[in-house]
Amino acid sequence: MNLNMNHSIRKHYSKAITTGFALLLLGLQACVTEEVYLYKDLQESFAVRFSSYNSGIPTRTNSSDNSWVAGDSIGIYMLLEPDNDIANSTADNRLYYATTLDDGQITFVAGEGHQIFYPSTAGAVNFIAYYPYKPTGKRQGDIQNYEYPVDVSKQHNLASIDILYGTSDLPQTASTSPINLQFRHLLTKIIVHISPEAGVVLHNMKAIINGMPTKAQLHLNSGNLTVVDDKKAFDIFGAGRPPAGSTPNDTIFEAIVIPHTVNNSINPSNETIQFFTSEQKQYTWSLPDMELAPRSLYIFKLTFEADAPAAGPLTRSPRIITEMSRQAWTD
Secondary structure (H helix, E strand, C coil): CHHHHHHHHHHHHHHHHHHHHHHHHHHHHHHHHHHHHHHHHHHHHHECCEEECCCCCCCCCCCCCCCCCCCCEEEEEEEECCCCCHHHCCEEEEEEEEEEEECCEEEEEECCCCCCECCCCCCCEEEEEEECCCCECCCCCCEECCEEEEECCCCCCHHHCCCEEEEECCCECCCCCCEEEEEEECCEEEEEEEEECCCCCCCCCEEEEECCEEEEEEECCCCEEEEEEEECCEEEEECCCCCCCCCCCCEEEEEEECCEEECCCCCCCCCEEEEECCCCCEEEEECCCEEECCCEEEEEEEEECCCCCEEECCEECCEEEEEEEEEECCC
């Protein structure tokens, strides 16, 4: 009888220990889960959110409009106040994508592993952003020493060379409100509006720019450009839509170029645009001496004469500009 009683007591204690251990594990799991959620909540609360309210700034030129497109990539740096030196950035060249395009507001989300968090210590920060994104590295075309290489020699996709630069409005402290990034164009846009006289066919016409610089370095800390002396010919392309207020036979070409000073007074052939028609006729136009300023849009209107005097084999000079205008490039 004593043996049975001892066995019963041991069995009872064994159940109690097992049950207690199970409850302890459940309690620990609950604590761990709670801490994980708490850590995640803390992370979310200190994650920086970005948007851009000035959606009129384009990242492309196409047949319909100029606008951000979901998936457009930007790079962002977080700078500590009051130093604001990009070399001491606490978040270096993080990749973000445009995602929400509602009511004129663009929201940017971080690429995998690129989320920016406010610093754990109290203090204000500033942000620098640019478009389109390039990685930091040692390969040709990468960002090196906080300098962004600009190359406009390939004009077939203007969105890929439309360099935008933006900053936060004011120094920021930890907040759940999104940071508004104010972007602006850094380069120069040219529109050439061509009107043909009777007998000139512009269909399938091609155009080449000669003598302009094609490269520059963007200093990300300041947003300033340094022109690289790399002048060469490059193709430009039609806009694919008739210009406003034009006749059905008119056409336009668009290009994004490096800001610089045109000086053709000594040698008029320094900077030219050559046009080649489908009838194997060539028209060459020398740009006037002028400043092609950054963040500016220039519109040149040319008229092509059917029997313009030849300036060389298959070379004709279009009747000179009927109108030239400059305006801030803000759309």
